[in-house]
Amino acid sequence: ELKVEQNPLFLSMQEGKNYTIYCNYSTTSDRLYWYRQDPGKSLESLFVLLSNGAVKQEGRLMASLDTKARLSTLHITAAVHDLSATYFCAAYAGSYQLTFGKGTKLSVIP
Amino acid sequence: SAVISQKPSRDICQRGTSLTIQCQVDSQVTMMFWYRQQPGQSLTLIATANQGSEATYESGFVIDKFPISRPNLTFSTLTVSNMSPEDSSIYLCSVINRAGTDTQYFGPGTRLTVL
Numbered sequence: 001e002l003k004v005e006q007n008p009l010f011l012s013m014q015e016g017k018n019y020t021i022y023c024n025y026s027t028t029s030d031r032l033y034w035y036r037q038d039p040g041k042s043l044e045s046l047f048v049l050l051s052n053g054a055v056k057q058e059g060r061l062m063a064s065l066d067t068k069a070r071l072s073t074l075h076i077t078a079a080v081h082d083l084s085a086t087y088f089c090a091a092y093a094g095s096y097q098l099t100f101g102k103g104t105k106l107s108v109i110p
Numbered sequence: 111s112a113v114i115s116q117k118p119s120r121d122i123c124q125r126g127t128s129l130t131i132q133c134q135v136d137s138q139v140t141m142m143f144w145y146r147q148q149p150g151q152s153l154t155l156i157a158t159a160n161q162g163s164e165a166t167y168e169s170g171f172v173i174d175k176f177p178i179s180r181p182n183l184t185f186s187t188l189t190v191s192n193m194s195p196e197d198s199s200i201y202l203c204s205v206i207n208r209a210g211t212d213t214q215y216f217g218p219g220t221r222l223t224v225l
Binding site (some may be wrong): 031033036042088090095101103 | 212
């Protein structure tokens with residue numbers, strides 16, 4: 001059974017700082033997804049990582065995938081308040097199904 | 111990406127009653143799924159809604175409690191039956207449009223409170 005672990009679960013960071021969220025998964029998976037969820041809202045797709053070594057960047061967020069280590073990272077550069085949200089990673093479990101991590105609640109403070 | 115709507119957006123229901131949630135997509139999609147997100151928690155897959163046939167349920171979810179229909183490629187319903195306070199959650203439908211990455215796009219969710 002595929003399990004996905006994210007850490008940290010809670011992250012409070014100052015504006016302008018950098019930080020990384022980690023996503024480990026337990027068995028082989030060839031795709032990794034990152035989503036953002038704002039309070040009271042649905043999930044917004046951020047990144048899809050399809051192969052080992054894949055790196056994608058959008059604004060201050062950069063995601064990478066190491067399938068050999070079963071690890072994906074979401075790196076935040078020079079955080080701003082607008083990035084405050086909960087970030088979920090999800091690993092592909094086969095049959096078009098995703099297994100989600102518990103989410104990382106990010107608060108960016110002035 | 112597809113535009114997904116859900117009805118109702120929220121509801122407060124009494125114990126023992128049932129609620130049907132609708133998910134409508136603006137274009138035909140290959141796959142539709144139903145998830146549950148309990149307060150402050152992650153998402154758990156309930157079932158895959160199969161067009162024209164019975165849904166495929168995940169471990170811990172059964173058809174009698176969560177009957178699902180998918181009559182065509184743009185619409186699905188999830189019923190939460192004989193509700194108890196433990197069913198209070200956000201219920202989300204998601205779709206895949208087979209755009210190559212098989213990205214799942216999520217509807218806005220239905221926030222259910224059971225008293």
